[in-house]
Amino acid sequence: MVKKIISYIIIVILIVLLLASTTITILSQTILKEKFVLGLLEKNDYYAQVYSQILEAFKDNTIQSGLEESILDGIMTEEQVKNDAKSFLDYLYNGTELTIDTEGVKTRLQEKINEVIKENNKRVNSDEQTAIDTYVNTIGNIYENGITCMKKYVSQVQNVIAKVQKMLQKVTIAVYVATIVIIFIIFIINKREGFKYLAISSFSTGGLCIALKIVEVSTMRVQNILIFSKAFSVVLINAIESIILSFVIAAILFCVLGLLFSILGYQKTGKREKE
Amino acid sequence: MRSHYSKKNTLLKATIKNIIVAFVYVAIFVSIITLLFSSKISQAISLINIVSSNTSKEVLSEVKIDLEHNKLETYPGIGDRYGTLIIESLGVNLPIYYGDSLSILRNGVGHSSFSYFPGEGGSIVYMAHNTRGFLRKLPEIQVGAKIQINTVYGNYTYTVDETKIIHQSEEDALYIQKDKEILMLYTCYPVNSIGHATHRFVTYSSLD
Structure with missing residues (x-):
């Protein structure tokens, strides 16, 4: 009786460890991996979308400035947006120096404004100069926010990602080692039914993995998420769907493992009965 | 076997x-x-x-006013066009949208979501750009001029009582009152400035 209770407790621990190792593996291969995120950006044509969004925001602000929209020509390119977005991702995942060409955008815009003033022989008083400076700074902020989505929280997010990556390395090893140890313990406690317990643990873990998909389908409107910008939201939706799909695949693998362990367990029992 | x-x-x-x-x-x-x-x-x-985002959209024809209580029964969504602003003396005829984001203001007159709707008996705040085709001529408006607001639920006429030039930080100048239907319509000032104007030209009009 005591042996059975201990076995049940060990099954629970094994389920928790299997779920933890699955979650850690999925997260470290998806959202916590720069290459995965870069792939999502390419797949969803992110850079072109961000370029359009930033340009539209530029135009929204220019209409009230007394300047023609042509003032925006050439102050920003899609290639520049791509490079700055990649630099931003590199900063987030690897802590490299953050270089976004905001000053370049502002300088080019200021030069164009100066040309317009010169062409029109206009004299700019101090109030007007303040108004121009405010406009140029606003354009600069729009560009930076367009690239980073969350300028205010950038350094905090980078800190969190760095901490999680560090912690994950240690936790991953601990979880894998603990899983192997638990499996050994199962066979030490009850050699006869070791495979049966492994089968139950595998089926249970598979069931819990699929539960996430069920929760997503029944309660969350993931497809309609809209946060920061349309381009960012599309990438986020794709990332969430990739993670959930990974859990579904994990569920299938665990069920197959469960079947395999059931067969192995049955064969072992069959052999013993023969003996 | x-x-x-x-x-x-x-x-x-x-x-x-x-x-x-x-x-x-x-x-x-x-x-x-x-x-x-x-x-x-x-x-x-x-x-x-x-x-x-909620994918269902309200149909504008459902926007109705409860005349007994001076309150809209249903409201337009942000970005929905629900009316037209007409100032005959200035040749202004612009669509009115609910909301005041910059993307809305590119298309016409924005309606501050902190203010009331025409017919509700409270203060209404509208704004639009000072560019040609929008409210470039607003500073030329005279006291006594008529501003017509035609909405999907009714038409309202206002008479200009006063105009003011305020700094953009003077939020008190656009004071929202719940029991006085004042239409405050403003645009950036001066109208021919370059860059971000720091002042606003505001008209205050009462319901006829």
Whole structure:
């Protein structure tokens, strides 16, 4: 009786460890991996979308400035947006120096404004100069926010990602080692039914993995998420769907493992009965 | 043959038994997680659903005013066009949208969502750009001029009582009153400035 209770407790621990190792593996291969995120950006044509969004925001602000929209020509390119977005991702995942060409955008815009003033022989008083400076700074902020989505929280997010990556390395090893140890313990406690317990643990873990998909389908409107910008939201939706799909695949693998362990367990029992 | 069949049968029974036991474990896990973390899970799901855009759109023809209580029964969504602003003396005829984001203002007159709607008896705040085709000529408006607001639920005429030039930081100048229907219409000032204008030209009009 005591042996059975201990076995049940060990099954629970094994389920928790299997779920933890699955979650850690999925997260470290998806959202916590720069290459995965870069792939999502390419797949969803992110850079072109961000370029359009930033340009539209530029135009929204220019209409009230007394300047023609042509003032925006050439102050920003899609290639520049791509490079700055990649630099931003590199900063987030690897802590490299953050270089976004905001000053370049502002300088080019200021030069164009100066040309317009010169062409029109206009004299700019101090109030007007303040108004121009405010406009140029606003354009600069729009560009930076367009690239980073969350300028205010950038350094905090980078800190969190760095901490999680560090912690994950240690936790991953601990979880894998603990899983192997638990499996050994199962066979030490009850050699006869070791495979049966492994089968139950595998089926249970598979069931819990699929539960996430069920929760997503029944309660969350993931497809309609809209946060920061349309381009960012599309990438986020794709990332969430990739993670959930990974859990579904994990569920299938665990069920197959469960079947395999059931067969192995049955064969072992069959052999013993023969003996 | 019989023995082979019974072996398969036994294996199937064993596997099904394992699956049933696994199901019980899953049920126990889900119950414990729900018991311990249900409020946090609900908050997380609500947060995701809050940032999910609602795909259903209100039909503007459903926007109606309850004349007894001077209140709209249903409201337009942000970005919905629900009326037209006409100032005959200035040749102004612009669409009115609910909301005042820069993208809305590119298309016409924006309506501050902190203010009331025409007909509700409270203060209304409208704004538009000072460019050609918008409210470039607003500073030329005279006291006594008529501003016509035609909405999907009714038409309203206002008479200009006063005009003012205010600094953009003077929020008190656009004071919202719930029992006085004043239409405050403003644009950036001066109208021919370059860059971000720091002042606003405001007209104050009362309902006829």
